[in-house]
Amino acid sequence: MKIAVLPGDGIGPEIVAQAVKVLEALRADGAKLEMETAPIGGAGYDAAGDPLPEATLTLAREADAVLLGAVGGPQYDTLDRPLRPERGLLRIRKELNLFANLRPALLYPELAGASSLKPEVVSGLDIMIVRELTGDVYFGQPRGIEVRPSPTGGSERVGFNTMLYSESEVRRVAHVAFGIAMKRGRKLCSVEKANVLECSELWKEVMIEVSKDYPEVELSHMYVDNAAMQLIRAPKQFDTIVTGNIFGDILSDAASMLSGSIGMLPSASLDAHDKGMYEPIHGSAPDIAGRNLANPLATILSAAMMYRYTFADLATADRIENAVKKVIAQGLRTGDIWTEGTRKVSCSEMGDAVVAAL
Ligand SMILES: NC(=O)c1ccc[n+]([C@@H]2O[C@H](COP(=O)([O-])OP(=O)(O)OC[C@H]3O[C@@H](n4cnc5c(N)ncnc54)[C@H](O)[C@@H]3O)[C@@H](O)[C@H]2O)c1
Ligand SMILES: CC(C)[C@H](C(=O)O)[C@@H](O)C(=O)O
Ligand SMILES: [Mg+2]
Secondary structure (H helix, E strand, O other), X not given: OEEEEEEEOOOHHHHHHHHHHHHHHHHHOOOOOEEEEOOOOHHHHHHHOOOOOHHHHHHHHHOOEEEEXXXXXXXXXXXXXXXXXXXHHHHHHHHOOOOEEEEEEEOOHHHHHHOOOOHXXXXXXXXXXXXXXXXXXXOOOOOEEEEEEOOOOOEEEEEEOOOOOOHHHHHHHHHHXXXXXXXXXXXXXXXXXXXXOHHHHHHHHHHHHHHOOOOOOEEEXXXXXXHHHHHHHOHHHOOEEEXXXXXXXXXXXXXXXXXXXXHHOOOEEEOOOOOEEEOOOOOOOOOOOOOOOOOOHHHHHHHHHHHHHXXXXXXXXXXXXXXXXXXXXXXXXXXXXXXXXXXXXXXXXXXXXXXXXX
């Protein structure tokens, strides 16, 4: 198996180094793995003037899977929009056709005290958010900033984006979500804003059409504002959630705090053939970058998802996840999940501990 390793910016290289340690330990144990590193995001801009250098895209296309850290940072905020690190990330998702983004939010029992909610509200939490990843207002055309006539006379700048979903885009992610719900609790909640948006009206109609193929799955619908509230009020009502690109982006960051920290949530971004890119849901965390403070568990758990979804090696996926469970049970915590009575460790110490537990 060939893995393209794209550390990116900020804490990206620090957290990816820990996941690579885990993969190297598996290789030392007999796994046939090849890893090659390439720059993306701000690092891609610095190296080649492009947030997604051609060589990086080629490597990612040739690899069986991609492991990504995070991109972006304040030093790049002054660049023109096409050169911003985030454009590199969006482009690689689009180029590889990674339309289904799986973001599991679950609570390790020992982290109940780190959750933003009371232990009884989150104990046993296990939600899967299926976020559509290559459509929506992120990619819809037209988009831009231009000068237009102002209603009060003269002219002014307007910024505009287009929220757009075709039925085929909704249908393919719906099939992924129903398939996942079938293997989980057979409850799928489709989240949209169909009371306001035509785009969401179509989304909901297509979800209902696709649900006919999955009679065992109970489909429900919820407006995104209510869903945000329900996630905080009573998150265990959800089993699998399917939603569009921007709603899924926002809801998954919110859901991460039910698990204790955004540093705990991994993700898999899949195409139609289970080729995948694996990355934590968080960003480059410029506020803690370069200080060996970041939580690497979301990235290590993303490597476990790589084994589960792309390599179809469930035993190794379980093995990585069990190693993470073990270090948490041992009381090791990076700062973001630290609570009284547990032992604070650095990013690299956490990586070492997972390797030892493996
Ligand atoms: N997938 C990605 O590459 C990705 C995702 C989100 C944001 N970004 C980019 O990252 C940059 C910073 O964005 P932001 O500050 O809004 O979001 P962020 O997720 O980087 O950070 C938000 C907060 O969470 C903390 N945090 C994040 N990951 C952590 C970890 N592993 N361990 C401990 N704490 C962690 C940070 O320190 C910060 O306080 C921006 O340029 C943004 O565009 C990239
Ligand atoms: C950096 C940004 C483009 C990205 C997104 O919005 O998809 C990030 O927030 C994420 O969740 O992966
Ligand atoms: Mg996000």
